[in-house]
Amino acid sequence: MSVESRLEVTQRALRTIADMPISELKKNASSIALQALAISDAPLPSVHLTEREIRLMEELIKRVEGLTRKIDAMESAKAKLSLQAAGANPHLNWVKLDKYVELTGDSVDSVMSRRKAGKWLDGNQCKIVDGRLWIDLRAAQRWVEEWDASSPMLSAGLPPAKAKK
Numbered sequence: 001m002s003v004e005s006r007l008e009v010t011q012r013a014l015r016t017i018a019d020m021p022i023s024e025l026k027k028n029a030s031s032i033a034l035q036a037l038a039i040s041d042a043p044l045p046s047v048h049l050t051e052r053e054i055r056l057m058e059e060l061i062k063r064v065e066g067l068t069r070k071i072d073a074m075e076s077a078k079a080k081l082s083l084q085a086a087g088a089n090p091h092l093n094w095v096k097l098d099k100y101v102e103l104t105g106d107s108v109d110s111v112m113s114r115r116k117a118g119k120w121l122d123g124n125q126c127k128i129v130d131g132r133l134w135i136d137l138r139a140a141q142r143w144v145e146e147w148d149a150s151s152p153m154l155s156a157g158l159p160p161a162k163a164k165k
Helices: 003-019 022-041 051-085 097-104 108-117 137-150
Strands: 094-096 126-129 132-136
Touching: 003 051, 051 137, 094 097, 097 108, 097 132, 097 137, 132 137
Parallel strands: none
Antiparallel strands: 094 132, 126 132
């Protein structure tokens, strides 16, 4: 596949992402972007790119990164809104485990696994008070927002693992 063809496929994928309604963006953008990147990252047979082609590729990469940041910001805002819609008081920082599970849809087992694995630390995301586990909503939210950056899969340049059904 020629450089021009690869650029065209990548541009078409980015246009598709840019034209998507927000509700569909998260569902489809990753798949389309990965396909475009797979094509654009495929080894080239000793082709010397012109400065214009290099600039176009760099701009496309910046656009994908910008879209990724927008998706992350939308997910963060959505999580905050869902906590508010579920009745969480924005001034309330610490909640008991049962309330946290109710508000977020997370499971008790997941929380306990994170504590056991050292992903959540007592005094940071959680703490024991009178024998009950309390969760800091702000710290849990920060942990979720920062998870992609610390994910071993992503830091190794691999796509995130898909959830098993």
